[in-house]
Amino acid sequence: MIEGIAALYIFMLAGFTGFEIISRVPVILHTPLMSGSNFVHGIVLVGAMFALGIADTPAEQIIGFIAVLLGAGNAVGGYVVTERMLEMFRPSSDKGEG
Amino acid sequence: MESIDLIIQASYFLAAVIFILGLKQMSSPITARRGIVWAGAAMVLATLVTFAAPEIIGSSLATINIGLIVLAILIGGLFAWVTGKRVAMTDMPQMIAMYNGMGGGAAAAIAAVELIKAVNEAGHDPSGSATVATALGGDVAILGIIGAIIGTVSFSGSIIAWAKLDGRLKRNKLLPAQHVINAVIALATVVIAIGIYFNADLNQIILFYVLALVLGIFITIPVGGADMPVIISLFNALTGLAVGFEGYVLGNAAMIIAGIVVGSAGSLLTHLMAVAMNRSVANVFFAGVGTDSGGSIDSSALGEMKEIQAQDAGILMAFASQVIIIPGYGMAVAQAQHKIWEMTQLLTERGASVKFAIHPVAGRMPGHMNVLLAEAGVPYDMIYDMEDINADFKNTTVSLIIGANDVVNPSAKSDSSSPLYGMPILDANESENVIVIKRGRGAGFSGVENPLFFGDNTKMLFGDGQKAANELIGAIKELG
Numbered sequence: 001m002i003e004g005i006a007a008l009y010i011f012m013l014a015g016f017t018g019f020e021i022i023s024r025v026p027v028i029l030h031t032p033l034m035s036g037s038n039f040v041h042g043i044v045l046v047g048a049m050f051a052l053g054i055a056d057t058p059a060e061q062i063i064g065f066i067a068v069l070l071g072a073g074n075a076v077g078g079y080v081v082t083e084r085m086l087e088m089f090r091p092s093s094d095k096g097e098g
Numbered sequence: 099m100e101s102i103d104l105i106i107q108a109s110y111f112l113a114a115v116i117f118i119l120g121l122k123q124m125s126s127p128i129t130a131r132r133g134i135v136w137a138g139a140a141m142v143l144a145t146l147v148t149f150a151a152p153e154i155i156g157s158s159l160a161t162i163n164i165g166l167i168v169l170a171i172l173i174g175g176l177f178a179w180v181t182g183k184r185v186a187m188t189d190m191p192q193m194i195a196m197y198n199g200m201g202g203g204a205a206a207a208i209a210a211v212e213l214i215k216a217v218n219e220a221g222h223d224p225s226g227s228a229t230v231a232t233a234l235g236g237d238v239a240i241l242g243i244i245g246a247i248i249g250t251v252s253f254s255g256s257i258i259a260w261a262k263l264d265g266r267l268k269r270n271k272l273l274p275a276q277h278v279i280n281a282v283i284a285l286a287t288v289v290i291a292i293g294i295y296f297n298a299d300l301n302q303i304i305l306f307y308v309l310a311l312v313l314g315i316f317i318t319i320p321v322g323g324a325d326m327p328v329i330i331s332l333f334n335a336l337t338g339l340a341v342g343f344e345g346y347v348l349g350n351a352a353m354i355i356a357g358i359v360v361g362s363a364g365s366l367l368t369h370l371m372a373v374a375m376n377r378s379v380a381n382v383f384f385a386g387v388g389t390d391s392g393g394s395i396d397s398s399a400l401g402e403m404k405e406i407q408a409q410d411a412g413i414l415m416a417f418a419s420q421v422i423i424i425p426g427y428g429m430a431v432a433q434a435q436h437k438i439w440e441m442t443q444l445l446t447e448r449g450a451s452v453k454f455a456i457h458p459v460a461g462r463m464p465g466h467m468n469v470l471l472a473e474a475g476v477p478y479d480m481i482y483d484m485e486d487i488n489a490d491f492k493n494t495t496v497s498l499i500i501g502a503n504d505v506v507n508p509s510a511k512s513d514s515s516s517p518l519y520g521m522p523i524l525d526a527n528e529s530e531n532v533i534v535i536k537r538g539r540g541a542g543f544s545g546v547e548n549p550l551f552f553g554d555n556t557k558m559l560f561g562d563g564q565k566a567a568n569e570l571i572g573a574i575k576e577l578g
Contacts, residue, residue: 004237007346009352014342014355017118018362022370025125026483030458031465034367036124036134036196037360038334039308040117042141042197044204044341045171046102046110046148047348051211052170053154053163054492057218060211061163063171067207070253072174074337075145079138080182086124086131088472 032089035082042075102150110352116140117356121363127478144352145171153425157290174200187473188430191463192263195330198337199256205340206249206307209242212347213294213303220298231295240349243291246341247310252336254314259329262318269319276320283313317383325382327463328371332379335364372460372562374522395565400549403539406557408566418495418531420451422487423522425467426460426539428501432563435474441567442476444574453490454481455497455524457505484524494529501535502562507548518546532556535566 025033048071052064116136123133147166148154156161178197185193213230216239220228222304231239261267273279287309292303321329335422340361345353372379406414415421423442429435442452454476466482482490491497506526510518525533527550534551536558550556559566 010351010354011342011358014358016361016559016561018338018359018364018494019361019366020303021118021121021364022363023124024268026127028208029125029127029130029465029468030172030367030371031190031194031463031469032130033121033124033465034334034364034463035190036121036137037363037367038194038198038201039134039141040121040137040356041201041334041338041341041360042527043113043353044201044208044337044344045210046144047341047344047350049145049148049167050151050153050202051208051347052167053148053160054157055211056158057214060214061159061166061205063210063214064163065166067204067211067281068167068170069174069275070200070207071204072171073178074197075141076180077178077182077193077197077200079134079137079141080179081185081190081197082124082134083131083138084182085190085469085472086134086188088469089127089130089478 029089032082032085035078035085039075039078039082042071042078045071045075047071099153102152106147106151107351108474109143110350113140114352114355117352118359121359123441160259162429169305181219185434186198187470188433189264190469191326191461191466192260193329194450195256195259195263195333198330198334199253199260202249202252202256202333202340204249205337205344206246206253206310208344209246209249209347210303210307212238212242212344213246214300216296217300229296229298233298234347241297241343242347243294245340245347246306247287247291248336248343249340250310251317251342252340254311254334255318255329256314256333256337257525258318259321259326259333262321267319270322275315276485280313281318283309283316287313311403315423320468321382325377327459327461327466328368328377328379328382330463331364331371335361335368338364371459391497400547400552403551404556406533406559408559408569409573411557411559412535412570413529413577415445415450415496415498415570416448416574416577418445420453420490420494421445421496421498422453422455422491422507422529423527424455424457424460424497424499424502424526425471426457426500426502426505427466428503429533429563430461430466432537432565433503434500434563434567435470435476437567437571439471439474439476441474441571442480444571446453448574450495452480453487455484455487455526456481457484457502457524458522460502460505471552484522488525491525491528496531497526497529497534499526499532499534499536500567502546503536504546505548507546508550509546509548516546526550527553527555530555533559535559535561535563537562 048067055061055064120133120137123129216230217235219233290306338357342357509516510521510523
């Protein structure tokens with residue numbers, strides 16, 4: 001379990017990390033990167049699995065089911081569109097391909 | 099710690115590290131593809147090990163719940179897989195908005211489960227003084243509730259953003275004094291949120307979610323279409339934060355790290371986009387360019403637009419030493435990127451230097467044009483950002499503008515009364531000739547007239563982008 005001050009440090013360090021990643025990115029990759037970060041928060045799926053996994057009333061099960069369904073949509077959809085976009089980036093040296 | 103617990107925690111740690119490395123790789127065109135594949139593998143790992151978590155396996159309804167988890171993943175995953183594979187590149191922005199909204203909804207639903215559990219637990223307290231705060235712990239309750247608001251707003255707001263971009267929702271206004279009503283709803287949501295913390299009342303939780311849903315809808319509806327990239331990026335950042343906060347509630351380090359990294363990266367990206375459009379993020383929410391107050395120039399004072407036929411435009415370009423192509427959303431709508439690339443290749447064969455100039459907010463998302471050009475096969479080293487190409491326009495024979503408008507509007511520099519005033523633009527007006535491919539004579543997305551189109555060196559090529567590009571190709575080919 002992560003609590004109190006330790007969590008505060010994680011929040012801070014993760015915050016700086018995110019800032020660092022974006023600050024040096026070319027405009028050309030803004031959309032794919034937004035899409036990629038959209039995929040990364042698809043990790044919410046794991047949390048949703050816990051929410052449904054430990055549910056013990058029907059109401060919790062229904063909401064947990066919705067959580068997993070939405071989380072899976074975020075993760076899978078985020079991956080598919082990001083991958084499709086990035087697949088197309090290539091330098092002029094190998095423009096003959098695909 | 100049990101060994102299975104250790105394996106799970108190690109897997110989450112590994113996943114968090116790979117997510118960060120993956121995002122880092124995605125910030126360079128050469129390694130970007132590898133970045134998403136790695137991150138995808140990390141996600142699969144994190145998902146699979148979760149099935150072995152003792153909390154889930156040991157729960158009283160383990161068999162049913164695990165079955166439900168698998169079913170939900172199959173339904174949600176299959177829906178996203180099919181829609182994600184099918185969507186056209188031009189429609190990418192709204193799909194990102196939708197998947198992002200789903201993530202926000204998932205975070206909000208996790209919070210709902212935790213809050214319901216807390217209410218039930220407090221209800222069994224013999225002293226009767228238990229609240230959500232005492233059941234969950236103060237810090238967990240606060241972050242859980244904040245995450246719930248953010249996630250819910252991101253959910254309903256993203257769905258509205260999707261509907262607007264997808265052309266399913268055209269309204270910009272629901273009610274008179276929309277902003278005042280939004281403020282009241284926001285305040286009410288916060289008050290109820292505080293109420294949830296100090297009580298243990300299921301009705302408050304339901305009311306809270308309804309209000310937050312409405313809030314997300316109401317704040318997104320008045321946002322103008324041109325500002326949508328900023329909104330989508332903002333909701334992306336918000337979902338990240340919500341995921342991070344719910345990660346704290348669940349004690350899940352991978353969720354905290356991934357969520358907060360996205361939250362901060364997304365916030366910076368949102369800010370960069372707003373700056374590129376000369377807007378503040380607050381401005382995007384509380385005003386809409388072109389929705390009401392004019393500021394638009396009287397078009398009759400600008401003179402006449404001069405038309406050109408594709409034949410002449412083709413000849414002009416075929417003998418140019420340098421051509422800069424400026425694509426905008428109109429190119430996306432007309433799906434003209436493939437024809438434009440074909441034309442570019444013809445011009446290059448004839449010895450012209452051809453470059454693509456991309457304004458930071460061209461299209462509906464930053465980098466939207468880059469994606470479309472990449473789809474058509476344009477190598478990324480022919481594509482230039484605004485700062486890198488603006489000095490080049492004065493050495494350019496022809497600037498070809500296809501479906502762009504506001505991003506080349508010189509009144510952003512010269513006319514302090516223009517709503518666009520102060521926005522950095524591509525200096526197409528400095529080139530020797532400007533050819534504008536445009537569907538009609540109307541103003542741009544912002545509703546502001548563009549004096550460039552009336553300039554002495556500007557010729558208008560009216561028509562659908564793809565058809566016009568096709569005619570240009572024909573004209574250039576005829577020259578042999």
